[in-house]
Amino acid sequence: MxxxxxxxxxxxxxxxxxxxxxxxxxxxxxxxxxxxxxxxxxxxxxxxxxxxxxxxxxxxxxxxxxxxxxxxxxxxxxxxxxxxxxxxxxxxxxxxxxxxxxxxxxxxxKKQVTYFAECSTDSGLEETDLDILTASPEDADRIIELRTQIEEFYPNPNAREIFLQSLKSGTGRTYFIERDGIVAASASTAAENSMSAMIVGVCTHKEYRRKGLATAVMQKLFKDVMAEGKLLCLFYDNPEAGRIYKRLGFTDIGQWTMYR
CATH class of the missing domain: 3.40.630 (Aminopeptidase)
Incomplete structure (x- = not known):
C-alpha cells in the first residue's frame, strides 16, 4: 500500500x-x-x-x-x-x-554519477586569515550568478527560490570570498538537519582559480558546521576535487546518481 x-x-x-x-x-x-x-x-x-x-x-x-x-x-x-x-x-x-x-x-x-563522502573530524582543517563572508538574502543574485558560470553545475529554474528558502529556514548557509566587487569563491550547505549537513555549490570564479580561495571557504564552513556537532556529507565526481576532500578528512561511503 x-x-x-x-x-x-x-x-x-x-x-x-x-x-x-x-x-x-x-x-x-x-x-x-x-x-x-x-x-x-x-x-x-x-x-x-x-x-x-x-x-x-x-x-x-x-x-x-x-x-x-x-x-x-x-x-x-x-x-x-x-x-x-x-x-x-x-x-x-x-x-x-x-x-x-x-x-x-x-x-x-542527463545522468551524473558521483561519489558520496562523509566527514566527522576537523583534524585535517587549517585556519585562514582571509576575509570570509556569510551570505545574506541580499547576496543571493551574486551567488547564483557565479554558479551559472560553472560548467559542471546544472541550473535549476527554482535556484533562487531554493537558495532564499534555505537561508530563511536554516537548512542551508553560504560562505564566500569577495574580490574586486564580485564573488570570487563560494561554498554552501544544504539539507542541514539536527545531525548532518550536505556541502554543495563549491565553486570559484574562473579568474580566481588555483589560489586556494575555495579551500579556505570550505575549511571555514566545515569548522563552523562541525562545531555544532554535525556530520558533513558531499558529492564529487572530479578526481582532483576528491583528493582535496580526502585531505580534509572525507571518506567515500557510496555512490549517488542524479538525473537533471
Missing amino acids: IRKLRDTDNQEVMRFLKEEAALNLFIIGDIEAFGYDSDFQELWGYFENEQLSAVLLRFHNSFIPYAKNDKLPVNEFTEIIKAYPEKVFLSGKSELVEKFENIAGLELG
Whole structure:
C-alpha cells in the first residue's frame, strides 16, 4: 500500500530514515524544516504488512526515493513522478534510482554519477586569515550568478527560490570570498538537519582559480558546521576535487546518481 505521509507518521518515518542517516540527510532535513504539509513538499510511504519499507520525497520539482535492501516500489513511485507537470530532477542512492531508467513515459535528464563522502573530524582543517563572508538574502543574485558560470553545475529554474528558502529556514548557509566587487569563491550547505549537513555549490570564479580561495571557504564552513556537532556529507565526481576532500578528512561511503 502506498499513501501520503502525515505528521502522525513522523516517528516511524524518522526511525526508518535514520538507519542510513547520511544517505537520507536531504529527506530528514526537509522534513525537519518543512514538515508534511506544504505546497512545495510532499512525502509518500510504501507499506508492507503495515511496516514502512520505502519513502518518496518531492521538494519543488526534485524527487528522492529511498528504500532499504533495494525493495523499491518502482512502478508505484514512477506513477507519482510522472503526474508532476514540470520537468523533474531525480536523485538518490545509485542502486535505487537507476531502477527508474528506461521506463516508458518517464523523461529523465542527463545522468551524473558521483561519489558520496562523509566527514566527522576537523583534524585535517587549517585556519585562514582571509576575509570570509556569510551570505545574506541580499547576496543571493551574486551567488547564483557565479554558479551559472560553472560548467559542471546544472541550473535549476527554482535556484533562487531554493537558495532564499534555505537561508530563511536554516537548512542551508553560504560562505564566500569577495574580490574586486564580485564573488570570487563560494561554498554552501544544504539539507542541514539536527545531525548532518550536505556541502554543495563549491565553486570559484574562473579568474580566481588555483589560489586556494575555495579551500579556505570550505575549511571555514566545515569548522563552523562541525562545531555544532554535525556530520558533513558531499558529492564529487572530479578526481582532483576528491583528493582535496580526502585531505580534509572525507571518506567515500557510496555512490549517488542524479538525473537533471
